[in-house]
Amino acid sequence: MPLRRELHGVIIGLIAGLAIGSIIKGMIIKTEIRDLYNQISDLKRQIAVVKVAIPPLRNLAEKCGIYIGAAVERSLLDIPDYAYTLKQEFNILTTENALKFGPVHPQPDTYSFSDADYIISFTERNGMKVRGHTLMWHQQLPSWVAQGNYSREEWINIMREHIMTVVGRYKGRIYAWDVVNEAMADNGTLRDTIWLRNIGPEYIEMAFRWAHEADPQALLFYNDYGAEGLNVKSNAIYNLVKSLLEKGVPIHGVGLQMHVSLENPSNPQEVAANIKRLNDLGLEVHITEMDVRIRMPARWEDLVEQAKMYRDILRVCLSAERCKAFVMWGFTDKYSWIPGYFSGYGAALIFDESYMPKPAYYHIAATLIEHLTKK
């Protein structure tokens, strides 16, 4: 009997001990979580204070004589944080999809301008410029074009009517057009596209001439990727735009897309040399679609590395004779084309998914300030 009682005592003691232990542990964990929460809120407050102390990027960029911006989607402009950050930070926007052939001209006789109209009036209300993207490309074509069977003359008419209508509609309101996008293959020959096959290499100069006719004020750009530094492709693009200029084709600039990754950075000296040779032809350069994708999950060191890549390219742009716009392909990691197109990659932009500035944001601000204090 006494043994059993003792055993009871021990068991009850054990249970009580465990119960009290777990209550105490629960309290400790709760305090730890609360501490962590307080620390995070504090950090957020500090970030907000630092952020208020830095002038918006657009103010700094304006003083440096360049435009800074992002590609945008019409539907996202209804999200208050999205619209607010754009207005606050940028002075140039690119239409990410709204003005591509498929979205804007879905049927031979139907144009769908409402998204682009909305974006453009947003920019006008907020004192921003617009980059129109893009007139002649081999992707995002409507099926009546992609699967169309027409004579050469009909293809030329399709192109002409499209360019005159789209560029004409926004005459005087679009600062720069990406007239021809990605027409060069990586090996330095013209890319085999529906336009090249059906019209021939002349489609490029035709596009520039009609765009100029439809809006003589707009700056007209050739835009491409993988041709930022010095390589076969950028040499071929250099030769192409040089020959266009020699023929008197109205082309005013070259867009360097700058979709890069941590593993595959652009060499800043080469980018500087490429911009210089284009500027020497009398052409302006824009960085048109920069993002720096990271293999997920992104570590803090990756974000710091990414920040340096944004800084290096912005520095090159600022010290060039005529690199007048620095545009990113979006601005918040919440909405970026990267995760959908490069599996396993993300975190490519300068604000995180909750619109908090990342190290890249601060490096960009610091680089603009550095340029202003050097002047």
Ligand code: XIL
């Ligand atoms: C991308 C858009 O971001 C995506 O939303 C769309 O689904 C595909 O196109 N180079 C270009 C851009 O010139 O038009 C592309 O944009 C990204 C690569």
